Amino acid sequence: MHGAMKKSLGIYIHIPFCIKKCAYCDFLSMPATLEVQKEYVEALIREIESYKTDAKYYEVQTIYFGGGTPSILEAGHIEHILNAIYDVFQVQNKELLEITLEVNPGTVTMEKWMSYKMFGINRISMGLQSTDNDELQVLGRIHTYEEFLNSFKMAREVGFYNINVDVMSALPGQTLENYKKSLENVVNLSPEHISSYSLIVEEGTRFWEDYREGGKMFHLLPDEETERKMYLLTKEVLEKSGYSRYEISNYAKNGMESKHNSSYWTGVPYIGIGVGASSYLDNQRYQNKRDIKQYILYAGFREKRICDIEVLSKEDMISEFMFLGLRRMCGVSKKEFFKRFQISMEEVYGDLLRELAEQKLLIYEDEKIYLTDYGIDVSNYVFSKFLL
Amino acid sequence: MIEQSKIRNFCIVAHIDHGKSTLADRIIEKTGLLTSREMQAQVLDNMELERERGITIKAQTVRIVYRAKDGEEYIFNLIDTPGHVDFNYEVSRSLAACEGAILIVDAAQGIEAQTLANCYLALDHNLEILPVINKIDLPSADPERVKAEIEDIIGLDTEFAPLISAKQGLNIEDVLEQIVAQIPAPSGELDEPFKALIFDSLYDAYKGVIVFCRVFDGRVGKGTKIRMMATGAEAEVVEVGTFGAGQFIPCDELTAGMVGYITASLKNVKDTRVGDTVTDAKNPCMEPLPGYKKVNPMVYCGMYPADGAKYPDLIDALEKLQLNDASLQFEPETSIALGFGFRCGFLGLLHLEIIQERLEREYNLDIVTTAPSVIYHVYKTDGEMIEITNPSNLPDPSEIDHMEEPIVTAEIMVTTEFVGSIMNLCQERRGVYLGMEYLETTRALLKYDLPLNEIIYDFFDALKSRSRGYASFDYEMKGYEPSQLVKLDILINKEEVDALSFIVHADTAYERGRKMCEKLKTEIPRHLFEIPIQAAIGSKVIARETVKAMRKDVLAKCYGGDISRKKKLLEKQKEGKKRMRQVGNVEIPQQAFMSVLKLDEE
Numbered sequence: 001m002h003g004a005m006k007k008s009l010g011i012y013i014h015i016p017f018c019i020k021k022c023a024y025c026d027f028l029s030m031p032a033t034l035e036v037q038k039e040y041v042e043a044l045i046r047e048i049e050s051y052k053t054d055a056k057y058y059e060v061q062t063i064y065f066g067g068g069t070p071s072i073l074e075a076g077h078i079e080h081i082l083n084a085i086y087d088v089f090q091v092q093n094k095e096l097l098e099i100t101l102e103v104n105p106g107t108v109t110m111e112k113w114m115s116y117k118m119f120g121i122n123r124i125s126m127g128l129q130s131t132d133n134d135e136l137q138v139l140g141r142i143h144t145y146e147e148f149l150n151s152f153k154m155a156r157e158v159g160f161y162n163i164n165v166d167v168m169s170a171l172p173g174q175t176l177e178n179y180k181k182s183l184e185n186v187v188n189l190s191p192e193h194i195s196s197y198s199l200i201v202e203e204g205t206r207f208w209e210d211y212r213e214g215g216k217m218f219h220l221l222p223d224e225e226t227e228r229k230m231y232l233l234t235k236e237v238l239e240k241s242g243y244s245r246y247e248i249s250n251y252a253k254n255g256m257e258s259k260h261n262s263s264y265w266t267g268v269p270y271i272g273i274g275v276g277a278s279s280y281l282d283n284q285r286y287q288n289k290r291d292i293k294q295y296i297l298y299a300g301f302r303e304k305r306i307c308d309i310e311v312l313s314k315e316d317m318i319s320e321f322m323f324l325g326l327r328r329m330c331g332v333s334k335k336e337f338f339k340r341f342q343i344s345m346e347e348v349y350g351d352l353l354r355e356l357a358e359q360k361l362l363i364y365e366d367e368k369i370y371l372t373d374y375g376i377d378v379s380n381y382v383f384s385k386f387l388l
Numbered sequence: 389m390i391e392q393s394k395i396r397n398f399c400i401v402a403h404i405d406h407g408k409s410t411l412a413d414r415i416i417e418k419t420g421l422l423t424s425r426e427m428q429a430q431v432l433d434n435m436e437l438e439r440e441r442g443i444t445i446k447a448q449t450v451r452i453v454y455r456a457k458d459g460e461e462y463i464f465n466l467i468d469t470p471g472h473v474d475f476n477y478e479v480s481r482s483l484a485a486c487e488g489a490i491l492i493v494d495a496a497q498g499i500e501a502q503t504l505a506n507c508y509l510a511l512d513h514n515l516e517i518l519p520v521i522n523k524i525d526l527p528s529a530d531p532e533r534v535k536a537e538i539e540d541i542i543g544l545d546t547e548f549a550p551l552i553s554a555k556q557g558l559n560i561e562d563v564l565e566q567i568v569a570q571i572p573a574p575s576g577e578l579d580e581p582f583k584a585l586i587f588d589s590l591y592d593a594y595k596g597v598i599v600f601c602r603v604f605d606g607r608v609g610k611g612t613k614i615r616m617m618a619t620g621a622e623a624e625v626v627e628v629g630t631f632g633a634g635q636f637i638p639c640d641e642l643t644a645g646m647v648g649y650i651t652a653s654l655k656n657v658k659d660t661r662v663g664d665t666v667t668d669a670k671n672p673c674m675e676p677l678p679g680y681k682k683v684n685p686m687v688y689c690g691m692y693p694a695d696g697a698k699y700p701d702l703i704d705a706l707e708k709l710q711l712n713d714a715s716l717q718f719e720p721e722t723s724i725a726l727g728f729g730f731r732c733g734f735l736g737l738l739h740l741e742i743i744q745e746r747l748e749r750e751y752n753l754d755i756v757t758t759a760p761s762v763i764y765h766v767y768k769t770d771g772e773m774i775e776i777t778n779p780s781n782l783p784d785p786s787e788i789d790h791m792e793e794p795i796v797t798a799e800i801m802v803t804t805e806f807v808g809s810i811m812n813l814c815q816e817r818r819g820v821y822l823g824m825e826y827l828e829t830t831r832a833l834l835k836y837d838l839p840l841n842e843i844i845y846d847f848f849d850a851l852k853s854r855s856r857g858y859a860s861f862d863y864e865m866k867g868y869e870p871s872q873l874v875k876l877d878i879l880i881n882k883e884e885v886d887a888l889s890f891i892v893h894a895d896t897a898y899e900r901g902r903k904m905c906e907k908l909k910t911e912i913p914r915h916l917f918e919i920p921i922q923a924a925i926g927s928k929v930i931a932r933e934t935v936k937a938m939r940k941d942v943l944a945k946c947y948g949g950d951i952s953r954k955k956k957l958l959e960k961q962k963e964g965k966k967r968m969r970q971v972g973n974v975e976i977p978q979q980a981f982m983s984v985l986k987l988d989e990e
Contacts, residue, residue, distance in 0.1 A: 196944075277948075278948050323958065379941070
């Protein structure tokens with residue numbers, strides 16, 4: 001293989017453990033004993049090893065520990081997982097390799113921060129959600145704003161200079177003023193990256209019962225107009241403070257965009273390690289089973305571990321390229337489109353592009369296309385049009 | 389040849405859900421024609437839809453052999469009758485084929501509207517009526533009270549009425565013995581010319597039309613040239629036979645008193661209308677049997693393929709359904725909103741729903757149905773009278789002198805506590821009160837004249853909900869009466885949508901228009917622009933709602949694990965669009981065209 005061009009690859013590691021599940025969370029997560037955590041990490045390593053054959057065609061660009069709460073694990077476990085990856089995969093120059101770890105404020109001691117730094121983790125994503133302690137309580141978060149501040153400060157002290165902070169809008173009882181305060185508090189800390197999400201009340205969460213349409217607390221959610229104002233405010237406040245929006249929900253200071261997440265939107269292959277994790281490899285999308293016992297048992301055996309394999313046709317790939325690519329503010333490049341699919345974007349979507357441009361949903365330039373602010377607002381509508 | 393004295397021809401009549409099909413099953417089981425293992429849950433109702441809904445749509449017939457306690461073998465012909473007011477005429481023809489009827493009454497509920505209606509119908513045909521009290525296993529069963537009810541209200545002797553549980557197979561023997569003892573044997577003349585009553589027919593791809601008939605006089609066998617006296621169709625008999633459970637058993641001839649089937653080289657059930665008399669073409673009988681009439685549809689609606697390209701498939705499916713259902717009518721029509729489709733005529737709303745479901749299930753067609761309409765008589769200023777079944781065809785108001793609408797006489801049975809709310813309902817539906825009878829202290833029979841167009845919307849549902857399910861209802865056509873009717877048009881984004889127009893009484897137009905707009909507002913998804921929905925009579929707008937423009941439809945998170953899910957979501961969004969109808973630049977979901985049916989849901 002020496003000398004051959006290796007393909008880029010992202011690795012996502014799912015750590016499904018939490019001290020307590022948040023009220024709005026629909027991710028796969030559960031509480032676990034130290035024993036189970038250890039068994040699970042061993043299973044992760046078996047899964048990583050099962051990719052030995054594929055590994056030789058790829059070079060890993062990004063590693064992302066998500067959850068759940070990855071920071072719940074003993075620091076040593078993180079090191080073991082990373083070492084397993086280094087054993088199996090070729091990774092790019094450590095200076096350029098992006099390793100992100102999601103951290104729940106309130107689970108990390110100074111010692112842990114130092115360990116993370118030592119293992120080469122170079123990007124931290126902190127789930128703050130709000131700087132209002134009442135709101136945090138409603139959400140079922142285990143930390144206060146003050147605890148977050150303490151955590152954030154430690155991270156800086158240890159030398160993390162690429163930190164993301166998550167904030168949420170449209171929370172129960174949240175006013176536009178409250179939300180503005182949260183945003184401004186976060187901006188004052190000057191993290192390199194901010195993700196902002198509107199609360200979505202998902203089925204299967206604790207919020208569903210009370211806050212779904214028709215639920216008895218539904219009225220506490222901000223109305224449509226307020227929600228929209230929050231959404232517009234996000235862009236206004238963050239852009240004023242030197243963050244640029246590079247994706248629908250993601251803002252970053254110059255050059256500090258998340259490489260790992262960007263790879264999801266640009267069709268870079270990735271493998272998801274862990275229970276319920278999703279992968280995109282060899283033009284196939286597939287998922288690991290969602291039962292943790294089953295996962296631990298079969299982690300090393302691809303056939304038994306995965307489910308829901310979807311083999312993408314050329315049409316699927318083209319559709320995905322468009323609706324994922326258009327999530328990014330820089331849009332999709334026509335040249336890149338042709339390079340990938342040996343057909344021009346004009347030939348596939350010409351009429352649609354003109355129609356959407358006419359409706360002021362998208363800007364149609366010679367080299368690329370990208371959504372207008374209005375197009376972003378109704379992006380699901382726009383994206384659905386790109387399905388072939 | 390079978391002696392007539394050993395034949396018993398009978399049917400079972402009952403209010404819906406009082407256990408007609410279950411008793412039929414038990415009778416078949418007890419007579420030993422089928423083993424218990426072979427029994428399907430309900431042998432007689434063999435259409436998938438009938439089974440699900442628990443209603444018999446087409447008459448089913450079975451011939452069984454019973455060895456009675458007197459040691460003799462009897463032939464029972466059990467003719468199962470359709471169980472819904474829409475099929476009243478078919479019921480009457482089935483009854484005409486019998487000498488007796490088993491009247492089932494639920495031991496807990498007692499007499500209901502259809503019990504009475506069906507019982508009177510049977511009495512009209514001079515049938516011997518054998519009351520049977522069913523469901524005595526229910527905790528709430530009160531057979532003595534029900535017996536007293538039968539004696540008081542109908543005036544039948546209940547001394548020997550079997551008390552049974554068809555579900556548990558309890559005392560079924562009593563019913564069988566009573567059939568032998570009480571129901572008269574047929575008494576046809578063997579030497580008279582062949583004369584038989586058609587009580588049903590069905591189309592079979594191999595045998596052609598199969599005529600179900602009751603022979604009154606004479607005999608028929610292979611080679612006989614037969615004639616249908618009303619339609620005039622003639623054909624040579626290919627096969628005759630009797631009915632096993634779910635199968636045809638050929639035999640040499642059918643003779644006076646027997647119930648059986650005839651196949652002849654007939655291609656269309658239209659030639660073999662229910663109620664017609666079959667005779668020998670070479671030696672015809674003098675007079676046809678009484679009571680034949682051509683049944684005409686009462687309710688019309690437009691049916692359109694959801695996917696315009698499926699139009700030929702819809703023709704094909706309707707033609708096939710019509711082979712078995714002479715009362716289904718259809719003719720092509722076009723709608724600006726819905727494209728090419730058919731105006732279809734039905735016996736009633738249930739018939740409509742059944743056809744719609746069969747098209748969807750058996751023929752895999754996605755159907756858009758417009759609001760049902762009755763036949764209006766429109767008297768024009770030039771003296772001409774036209775019949776209108778499609779609101780869009782209504783002439784300009786300036787050309788209309790006056791209009792008439794069909795009126796039915798309805799009988800509603802209800803427990804006395806709900807009399808008030810049911811009377812209110814009838815009032816709201818423009819009913820004219822005719823009278824009320826107390827059947828006993830707790831129940832009353834209300835009589836109203838009601839416009840048919842008030843019933844075809846959601847009258848049944850309203851009736852049920854206002855009586856907590858206790859009211860039962862039956863009606864018959866009364867005739868046409870003048871009425872202040874107007875055409876209500878719906879405009880979506882300023883464009884009139886022809887398929888949403890309907891004809892309504894002037895007094896309720898405002899209310900209906902308002903509700904229609906409200907309903908459509910919830911049915912039509914947001915678009916990128918604001919959509920006004922208006923209801924109008926002529927050029928006068930009487931109600932308005934607005935579907936706000938879509939301003940936000942974003943999925944905030946889309947990372948590795950979300951992509952497949954997200955794609956499915958977008959696909960659903962796209963699929964949903966496909967199933968919508970484009971009117972101007974507005975996409976209207978198909979169920980919106982049925983909105984008018986559900987205006988009273990709240």
